[in-house]
Amino acid sequence: MSHNKRLRTYPLTKAKHVKVHGRTTQTRKPLTLFWTGSGIELNIKGSELWIEIEADYQVYEPWISIVINGVPMSRLMVTAGRHWICLLRGLNPDTVKNVRVVKDVQPMSSDSRCLLQIHALKVDGELLPVTDKPLKVEFIGDSITSGEGTIGAKEETDWVPMLFTALRNYTAITAEALNADYRVLSQSGWGVLTSWDNNPHANIPAYYEQICGVLTGERNEALGAFSDYDFTSWQPDVVVVNLGTNDGGAFYSPAWTDPASGKVYKQRLNEDGTFNEEDLQSFESAIVRFLVKLRTCNPAAHIVWAYGMLGTPMMPSIYRAVDAYKKKTRDRNVSVFQLPNTTEETIGSRSHPGLSAHAKAADELTVYLREILKK
Amino acid sequence: MSHNKRLRTYPLTKAKHVKVHGRTTQTRKPLTLFWTGSGIELNIKGSELWIEIEADYQVYEPWISIVINGVPMSRLMVTAGRHWICLLRGLNPDTVKNVRVVKDVQPMSSDSRCLLQIHALKVDGELLPVTDKPLKVEFIGDSITSGEGTIGAKEETDWVPMLFTALRNYTAITAEALNADYRVLSQSGWGVLTSWDNNPHANIPAYYEQICGVLTGERNEALGAFSDYDFTSWQPDVVVVNLGTNDGGAFYSPAWTDPASGKVYKQRLNEDGTFNEEDLQSFESAIVRFLVKLRTCNPAAHIVWAYGMLGTPMMPSIYRAVDAYKKKTRDRNVSVFQLPNTTEETIGSRSHPGLSAHAKAADELTVYLREILKK
Amino acid sequence: MSHNKRLRTYPLTKAKHVKVHGRTTQTRKPLTLFWTGSGIELNIKGSELWIEIEADYQVYEPWISIVINGVPMSRLMVTAGRHWICLLRGLNPDTVKNVRVVKDVQPMSSDSRCLLQIHALKVDGELLPVTDKPLKVEFIGDSITSGEGTIGAKEETDWVPMLFTALRNYTAITAEALNADYRVLSQSGWGVLTSWDNNPHANIPAYYEQICGVLTGERNEALGAFSDYDFTSWQPDVVVVNLGTNDGGAFYSPAWTDPASGKVYKQRLNEDGTFNEEDLQSFESAIVRFLVKLRTCNPAAHIVWAYGMLGTPMMPSIYRAVDAYKKKTRDRNVSVFQLPNTTEETIGSRSHPGLSAHAKAADELTVYLREILKK
Amino acid sequence: MSHNKRLRTYPLTKAKHVKVHGRTTQTRKPLTLFWTGSGIELNIKGSELWIEIEADYQVYEPWISIVINGVPMSRLMVTAGRHWICLLRGLNPDTVKNVRVVKDVQPMSSDSRCLLQIHALKVDGELLPVTDKPLKVEFIGDSITSGEGTIGAKEETDWVPMLFTALRNYTAITAEALNADYRVLSQSGWGVLTSWDNNPHANIPAYYEQICGVLTGERNEALGAFSDYDFTSWQPDVVVVNLGTNDGGAFYSPAWTDPASGKVYKQRLNEDGTFNEEDLQSFESAIVRFLVKLRTCNPAAHIVWAYGMLGTPMMPSIYRAVDAYKKKTRDRNVSVFQLPNTTEETIGSRSHPGLSAHAKAADELTVYLREILKK
Structure with missing residues (x-):
């Protein structure tokens, strides 16, 4: 050469x-x-x-x-x-x-x-120079938002980085359709209250105010991952929260025992298969608390709780929680949006939404956000 | 790590x-x-x-x-x-x-x-072990078959490797649909008689019997690129020839002067804009000669002249030439197949067929080849 | 002849x-x-x-x-x-x-x-003989369920029978996909509490127990339209209720004055554009009452409140009402399903969902009902 | 009322x-x-x-x-x-x-x-007043052009008027896309030389110059169906001829005996399954003769021989015939266009192209005709 x-x-x-x-x-x-x-x-x-x-x-x-x-x-x-x-x-x-x-x-x-x-x-x-886009969107979520399963053969089951993408992902597709800059905060398996396996530490809200608090280790600390994030540096016009899927899964997963305290955590099902009301209430309270935190950090943003790409069992709870938050705060700039469910045709690898499921979710979310942003 | x-x-x-x-x-x-x-x-x-x-x-x-x-x-x-x-x-x-x-x-x-x-x-x-597929297909062509323009923004115009792909390409898509192993021989700009700019050396048939005779230079020679290819080592069930697009372009391009001999080459248009008949006849003779060579090298293969992804001006000539070949040889295992034209919706970068044009061509070609292979 | x-x-x-x-x-x-x-x-x-x-x-x-x-x-x-x-x-x-x-x-x-x-x-x-289908579905709704706008040029605005169809309609398409016999009860403009223009008499629940109580006149009476319907004669496996769109519209429409009593009816907006809570509560109570009635008439049916083809402003209310009903009755066989919104591409005549919007709604509803019917 | x-x-x-x-x-x-x-x-x-x-x-x-x-x-x-x-x-x-x-x-x-x-x-x-469209297109064809099979269940096999449509038809769809007035002359089963069953009287060219010469009987005669058509009254910009499918079928059908003369007609296959050359030549001569007649009747029209919706066995012959005509007449305003083949997905009733096959054919034909009409 x-x-x-x-x-x-x-x-x-x-x-x-x-x-x-x-x-x-x-x-x-x-x-x-x-x-x-x-x-x-x-x-x-x-x-x-x-x-x-x-x-x-x-x-x-x-x-x-x-x-x-x-x-x-x-x-x-x-x-x-x-x-x-x-x-x-x-x-x-x-x-x-x-x-x-x-x-x-x-x-x-x-x-x-x-x-x-x-x-x-x-x-x-x-x-x-690179100019900023006229809009800013922040996406908060779990494996769906991390793009797990958006690439690879349907039969792939390994949990490996190769099967994650940022671009074949409803976040990127929505941002491009809206002509928006965007940021993503997401962790596979995590929820708003607990992870899919009842770990109460694996919740996004606890780390929302740090630069990247979900990480661990001394090197990450030295790099500043755990420092407070300066919310004034980038104020989103819209915050999309796509959490709840793993909180729902926790009801069907074994209990989690905290190795430090020995304390056992479990979202319980009733004998008839319905969700235990007390545990459901904990989930809803976690949503309300997170909305309060999101509003504090993002005073002017439209907050949209977007949920449904892997079924909608928590939807009534999410509606109740958002209702409760709105009643309590008179904050009207918060809404719920149901994303389209993934089907056999649109599934990707690792039983997660594939590219076509993400594209469809992005299409519908884009229409909804455009409507909201007009107001 | x-x-x-x-x-x-x-x-x-x-x-x-x-x-x-x-x-x-x-x-x-x-x-x-x-x-x-x-x-x-x-x-x-x-x-x-x-x-x-x-x-x-x-x-x-x-x-x-x-x-x-x-x-x-x-x-x-x-x-x-x-x-x-x-x-x-x-x-x-x-x-x-x-x-x-x-x-x-x-x-x-x-x-x-x-x-x-x-x-x-x-x-x-x-x-x-990797087992062989039950079918073998060989594709011969130009920039279309090389996948030029199958990736990249529509406005891209640079002739660079980045804008070529082997997989977003009708060859790969057809082979996968047919469950076939496949090989490709293709050169951007080349034809069956001349290149798009009237260079009579830039024709695929002249190099068809070598391993990769289209290359030049001592290193490639040392590597064996110019050696005779052993056709017995891999006999295709189908040979798809997608040539003619650049031969057609030559009628509209300036003459080419051979730097060695000073000889000038030009496929001519008549004053009324039609193709000069003598030059058209040269093109048709080149097709006939190539079919003879293909048959010699691939005695049992179905030979399909597939053409049309960037318009069909040479189609009458191709039909005439294939007719002439069949009459002369009584070889009935040769046919013409028209590929779907590229439209504004399916165009890719560099004004070439994009992924969706290739996918459509592959769909139609697959149906046709399946039919032929039944016989 | x-x-x-x-x-x-x-x-x-x-x-x-x-x-x-x-x-x-x-x-x-x-x-x-x-x-x-x-x-x-x-x-x-x-x-x-x-x-x-x-x-x-x-x-x-x-x-x-x-x-x-x-x-x-x-x-x-x-x-x-x-x-x-x-x-x-x-x-x-x-x-x-x-x-x-x-x-x-x-x-x-x-x-x-x-x-x-x-x-x-x-x-x-x-x-x-004509055999019965293995499933029975009842659809209850308004103009959407009546198929208003599912045929005709987009610019059509006349309210005429020509622009209604039963077959280019999510009801028929869903029933066919499910292989179900089906019945439809629907009135354009009507709601669960009031019509789009605040008329409290134009609500489907009031007439649900009659054969066709929404009609008027002596001939219809003589024909038996107002007689009690015998629910034992045809018990649906699923009841889909697609009401709420006109109840939402009532908040934005002028008051309706009862010509008989002179009483004025109006679902009110607050000054800030939000829904008046008292009026919203009336809407939610109407849903709860209708669910009680539906359950009485259809003891074993899955009841699905399906809503969203012309936007989702009432969705939080619908979730609250269904929640309230379920809490009160312990009836778990009731759920909310969000139908896909109509877009510029899928709109039909009279600003109503067109055939493609109905087809999409049917696709998504079918997947949901199949899931429910497995249980 | x-x-x-x-x-x-x-x-x-x-x-x-x-x-x-x-x-x-x-x-x-x-x-x-x-x-x-x-x-x-x-x-x-x-x-x-x-x-x-x-x-x-x-x-x-x-x-x-x-x-x-x-x-x-x-x-x-x-x-x-x-x-x-x-x-x-x-x-x-x-x-x-x-x-x-x-x-x-x-x-x-x-x-x-x-x-x-x-x-x-x-x-x-x-x-x-109804204004004329800026373009005029004439379509000439057989059952495909008559829209046979464009409606009805796939299993329908009766040859009945119910299964024909004029609008779910490539003719109407192409004309609408081009914003053209159009006329259709078509007979199910007929060809340019013979019908599918070798009847030499069932050919469209013989009746092309009459108003509706394909009909029979005294009443039709009295109505003027057999009178000469006045070509000056409506001169098409484009004539699309979609014939050849039944001529191809004749090679595979039994002979036809003229009840009047006792003469037997048959397009023959060679023993090896190829078309008899003499009979193929008759077909090609019929095309040439029809092109001459079409040109006489429509001096300024683009003539397009469009063929392929039910396979392309006659395509080499059609190309040869059109070539021969062009060589003989120097008429350059004639071309061949291959229509997309019907597939299992696009088939309609009576094993004929369905609505989606017609829509696809219309799309491709429209692009081609637009290109031609630019010239």
Whole structure:
């Protein structure tokens, strides 16, 4: 290969006009990407562009997608170590290309060594400013929102990063349809009160105010993952909460015993198969508390509780809880939206919604959000 | 990252059960991949798999796709040098995964340094046999068959490897629908008589009997690209020829002057805009000659001239030529099939058929080939 | 025309094996069809079949559809008077044809002269038994359930029978997908508490226990429309209630003054545009009362409140009311199902859901009902 | 019913602004409708409209469709006798409605008593002018063009008028997409040389210059069906010929013996299953002769031989014939277009192309004709 002598290297701190997507710290030396859908975006006038990226993990390797002019061109595993990855080459040096590098996998709370960082760029031209989109949307959720199962053969059952995507995902599709910047906070298996297996610590609300509090370990602490998030830095127009699916599952899962305290947790079913009312009430109270927190953090946002891609058993509870919150607070900027259920035709891998289920959910959610945003 | 100590490295010559797709030489030390759609396939019982791959180029870098259990999971540029690429990791070690690595780009006749080779594997389990599919199909064509424009934003105009794919392509889609192994021989811009710009050397028939004669340069010669291909090694049930689009374009392009001889070549239009009959006759004779050669090389194959994804101006000529061939030879196992035209809705990047145009063409071609194969 | 001498005429009372669909009286001399989707079904082994039908009206003429072997073949206005209509002719006399005549229009409560009756049949063969479907579904609703707007140009705005259909309707499509016999009770503009314009008499629950109590006039009385319906005669497995859309509209419509009492009725909005809580409570109480009545009349049926084809403003109220009913009664066989909203692409005439909106609603409702019926 | 006293009756000769579609005679006292797709069109400003229609037949009754503002609202059998049929009523008297009455069935050459006539109108408002569309298209064909099988259950096998439609037909769909007035000349089972069963009299070209020469009998003669058609009265921009399917079938059907002369006719297969060349040549000569006749009658039209909805065995012959014609005449305004084949998914009743096959054919033909018409 003949070397491209016009390439120049810039540490991220020196590269102008690199737009960062997703909740992260202020540090750019290097930039740490925590959440799925996070990444960088740039407009390059040049023929060739590389990034220096670093990955680490004990178990779960990160994956990224590379999007050129709005279309995903490449998707790849990032193995451990520090690598230069070529994003594009050989293009007309005089045209401007929009380039995004997107983390395709959620933060892995069970693997404290997971890491994805961007150190530097190499480019043979110039970077031009990236304008913000006219709207901002935040998505909060579980495996559905993490895009688990949106790629891969239907028979795949391993819980591995390869089967997660950020882009074949209702979050990305909705944001693109709305022409919105967006952020995602999601954890597979988690709920608003407990995880699918009754673990009361695996709930998103407890960590909502941190940059990425769902992670663990000293390195993540040192990176600032557990610091308070500055909500003033990015105020969404809409917050979409897609939680409840795992809270529903907890009623059908074995009890969880806290290894520290020995305390046992269980959302109970009545003998006739209905939900225990006391436990249902705990779930509803958790929703109300989370809505209060969301409103505090996002004073002007439309809050939409969107639920239903894997069935709707918790819908009456969600309606009751949102009702209770609204009655209590007189906050009218909160609503419930039912997402379309996944069918045999639209299922993906790991018994999760596939690309077509996400596309359908995005279509319906987009229509709903457009309506809300008119008001 | 904790190292996977069970990984063992095998040079390709020592790795059992690696199925090679596409025309290439007998050498596996290393294996050279020439054509688009070529690659390797394996069934791995293990949790982790790497390949050592080597790329080189002056201008046009290779791209590959990684297919797990029939679904494309990854697509990436392979930059110059020798790299270990992880194909999968962290999967259940006890299940068998089918893995394919597919070259996404055609041989680049204008860049003699283009190279893609596989040297070795690293695996923590065992490889199991890959059975052949019950059918074999060979596709011969131009940019359409090379998948030019099957990915990327509609506004993309650069002629770069990134915008070619082997899998979002009627060849791969048809082969999958027919449950067939397949090979592709294609060159963007080439025809059966001349290229789109009247170059009489840029015709596929002249190189059909070589392993990859469309390439140039000493390294490719040393690699065996210009050696005679052994047709007995892989006899297709069907040969699909999708040529004629560039031959048609030649009538509307400037003349081409041979730099060696100074001779000028031009397919001419009459003053009234119709095709010059003498030149049309040359085109038809080229078809007849190619059919004779195809029949010699593939005595038992159904030969289908499939044409029409970018309009059908040459269709009368193609019918005449196929008629003439059949009359002359009494060979009845040859037919013409019209592929569906590309529309504004189905166009891809670089004004070429997009994924949906290829999917539609594959659907119709599949129905036709199924019918033919019944006979 | 040469006369078919094998035709014989049978008054309906003498015709064996004529299955009657829809709520009506016991009388067959003649048979009166009240509701949309009602009609007769027969299996004819013969080549030719006619019915003698009678229609009357002041304003709103009836329409019928003729369905042969499950496919609508004919749709026509029935003008005033008594007519013989040929359902089929010239068919193979030895095969059995399933034939349905379906009333395409709802009972017209504002036109007391509306009438559609079947007197007799003429057939040149024999009628064979029609077996019941394994399931029975009852649909209760408003204009959506009456199929208003499911045919005709988008720009049509006249409120006329021509623009109603029974078959391009989620009721018929769902019933066919479920392989169910079905009945429909619906009135355009009506609600569970009031009509769209605040008329408290235009509510379906008040008339639910009569054969067709929504009608008026002495002739209808004489025909038995106001008699008590015998619920034991046809017990549905599922009751789908699609009401609430007009109750929601009432909040935005002018007050209605009872011409008899002078009393004024109005569902009120608060100054801030939200629903008045007291009025909302009246709506919810009406739902609870209707559920109690539905359960009394249909002891074993799954009751599904299905709502959402023209937006979901009343959904929180509906959930609250269904919750309240379930808490009060411990009846668990009641649920809420959100139907997909109508979009610009799926809208029909008269700003009502079109055929594609009904088809989509039917698809989703069918999946939901199948799930429920498994339990 | 209360009588609409504003209705006034007009014999067709006195009704202004009634546009007649389809080849017919000059007589309007009454108007005879011969061909499928023929009919009348009017713009009515009024609330109610009736027509007086007369039908007769020995075997095959006529059917009509009623189209309001471009949408089919009604479809009905017209039984023998003279009837008043209400086309619309109760509409806003102040808006203008476009109304078409369309004959849904081809002329029945085997039933000389077939008759469909329109005598008079009754209207309570005024008729306004109907403007001509900017384009004119003539379709010539067989059962496909007659819409046989475009309605009805897949298992239907009776050859009856009920299973024919003019509107669920590629002719109507193409014409609407092109915004064209159109005419259809078609006979089920007929070809360009012979019928499917080798009858050499059942060919369309022989009757092309008459108004409706495919009919028989004295009444049709008296009505003017056999008179010369005045081609200057309506010159199409495009003539689409969809013939060849039955000519192909003739090779596989028994011989036909002329009852008059005793002469036997048969398109022969060779022993190896290929078409006999001499007989193929007769077919091709018939195409050439028909093209010559079409050009004489339609000097300025684009002539498109469109073929392929039930397979393409005759395509090489058609290409050869069109080639031969073009060589002989230097006429360049003639081309071949392959229509998409019917598949298991798109088949209708009587093993003929269904609505979706016709819609697909219309889509592709429309794109092609638009391209041609640009030139």
